[in-house]
Amino acid sequence: MSTMYSSLFSKMFETPGGDISTVDKTTFGWLIHFRWVTALSMIFLISIAHGIFAVNISLLISALLVLLLIGSNIVFFLQLKRGDGRYFRLSSALMMFFDVGLLTILLMQISCALNPFIVLYIIYVFLGSLLLRPKCAFGLVVFTVVCYTDFFVFADPMVMDDAALRKLAEAGMMPPAEYMAAFTFYADNIEADLRSYILVLFTVFVVAIVIISFLVSRVRLSFEGQQKTIKELEKVKNRADKLATLATFAAGAAHEFATPLSTIAVASGEMLYHLREKGGSQDLIDDSRLIRDQVNRCKEILYQMSADAGAHLGENMETFKIRDLVGNILAYFHQGRQQNIIFSNQVEDLQFTMPMRTLMRTLRGVLKNAIEASEAGSPIFLSCTMNDTHVFFQVQDHGCGMDEQTRQRALDPIFTTKVPWKGRGLGLYLVQTMVERYGGDVVLESEEGIGTTVTMSFARNMVHSVLPAN
Numbered sequence: 001m002s003t004m005y006s007s008l009f010s011k012m013f014e015t016p017g018g019d020i021s022t023v024d025k026t027t028f029g030w031l032i033h034f035r036w037v038t039a040l041s042m043i044f045l046i047s048i049a050h051g052i053f054a055v056n057i058s059l060l061i062s063a064l065l066v067l068l069l070i071g072s073n074i075v076f077f078l079q080l081k082r083g084d085g086r087y088f089r090l091s092s093a094l095m096m097f098f099d100v101g102l103l104t105i106l107l108m109q110i111s112c113a114l115n116p117f118i119v120l121y122i123i124y125v126f127l128g129s130l131l132l133r134p135k136c137a138f139g140l141v142v143f144t145v146v147c148y149t150d151f152f153v154f155a156d157p158m159v160m161d162d163a164a165l166r167k168l169a170e171a172g173m174m175p176p177a178e179y180m181a182a183f184t185f186y187a188d189n190i191e192a193d194l195r196s197y198i199l200v201l202f203t204v205f206v207v208a209i210v211i212i213s214f215l216v217s218r219v220r221l222s223f224e225g226q227q228k229t230i231k232e233l234e235k236v237k238n239r240a241d242k243l244a245t246l247a248t249f250a251a252g253a254a255h256e257f258a259t260p261l262s263t264i265a266v267a268s269g270e271m272l273y274h275l276r277e278k279g280g281s282q283d284l285i286d287d288s289r290l291i292r293d294q295v296n297r298c299k300e301i302l303y304q305m306s307a308d309a310g311a312h313l314g315e316n317m318e319t320f321k322i323r324d325l326v327g328n329i330l331a332y333f334h335q336g337r338q339q340n341i342i343f344s345n346q347v348e349d350l351q352f353t354m355p356m357r358t359l360m361r362t363l364r365g366v367l368k369n370a371i372e373a374s375e376a377g378s379p380i381f382l383s384c385t386m387n388d389t390h391v392f393f394q395v396q397d398h399g400c401g402m403d404e405q406t407r408q409r410a411l412d413p414i415f416t417t418k419v420p421w422k423g424r425g426l427g428l429y430l431v432q433t434m435v436e437r438y439g440g441d442v443v444l445e446s447e448e449g450i451g452t453t454v455t456m457s458f459a460r461n462m463v464h465s466v467l468p469a470n
Contacts (some may be wrong), residue, residue, distance in 0.1 A: 034175035129216035373399035
């Protein structure tokens with residue numbers, strides 16, 4: 001049971017994504033240092049109230065509160081030293097709720113509504129809004145307002161009993177007798193005015209707590225949003241770097257293999273010519289044709305690698321209709337496979353302006369993957385839809401599907417489940433690279449034994465999609 005609650009609390013207060021951020025660790029350290037200051041402030045407050053103003057407070061309870069604060073802070077300090085960041089957020093929340101409660105108990109003992117140490121409430125709200133998740137920070141704000149309200153309701157406007165007056169007289173701080181007489185005469189009016197002033201102070205204080213909490217929370221969320229954007233940009237940069245590496249590799253491979261492949265192609269052609277002319281055996285003729293075909297295949301692979309790795313960057317922009325695009329893609333497949341591809345056009349005569357061959361190659365590759373993953377004769381569904389901001393191409397099959405591990409790695413470069421001579425592991429990675437260049441994304445949904453759905457989106461403003469007038 002304790003393990004279950006520990007897991008639950010850790011999920012409530014952990015950093016999104018499961019990582020312990022530098023902000024969490026730094027703020028946790030600040031909070032520990034602030035608690036040492038708070039402990040010293042409490043000791044100073046108790047000393048002033050009891051020693052100088054002779055306020056009737058319980059030294060035993062006050063000392064116990066300070067010791068609880070110091071003891072818990074030692075525990076949290078040791079946690080920080082160990083570097084155990086799994087429960088930084090939970091520990092921070094517990095210590096802030098705990099400190100607000102201790103502060104309220106101590107202030108209620110002194111029972112002075114104008115106590116300057118109520119500013120500690122604001123500091124805890126500020127730190128809570130900075131460190132805790134929004135729901136927990138809101139809970140701290142509510143708890144703080146409730147504690148301060150209780151303190152305000154039960155506190156006197158000003159503590160001034162006989163013992164306190166004696167202390168002031170001994171310290172030479174008492175005003176002349178005539179002033180004290182006037183003060184006593186107008187005491188009721190002064191107390192009423194003071195309560196009105198404290199009520200205004202209470203309202204301003206609560207409003208300040210709420211505003212500070214809201215602003216700090218918004219700043220934190222904005223900061224987290226910027227951090228997320230930076231990470232996404234770093235991902236895009238890493239993908240671009242990988243793509244540049246692939247392009248360099250493809251260009252180098254094409255350069256290195258071009259001469260020997262051309263020599264083999266010429267030699268195999270001459271062999272085939274002489275065998276035909278001099279009546280060579282059919283087996284040798286077939287072997288020569290096989291050599292020539294495999295050389296052409298190697299050239300095609302090198303060309304495709306070069307094209308996929310970045311040749312489309314220099315491709316001319318074209319304006320074309322979606323229906324024409326899909327028609328050209330289907331023409332690539334033989335008649336039997338064409339019949340299995342079911343196209344649903346929900347965008348009518350929508351026009352794109354972008355490199356057409358790049359988009360054709362991308363969709364054709366996804367369709368080819370779907371066909372290879374499905375049984376012979378199984379239908380493949382291709383659809384095109386749009387909303388106000390994006391156009392979507394969706395390819396769905398009912399093939400073998402992917403397990404969770406394969407699905408998570410499917411978009412990685414050089415990852416493939418195919419046999420080496422049937423795939424290079426670049427298809428979906430290059431699809432994602434291309435659609436991201438046009439303001440979109442690739443969403444991959446797959447379940448083992450049921451099938452796979454690949455959804456590609458394109459930002460309409462980046463592909464200049466328009467519906468021509470009828």
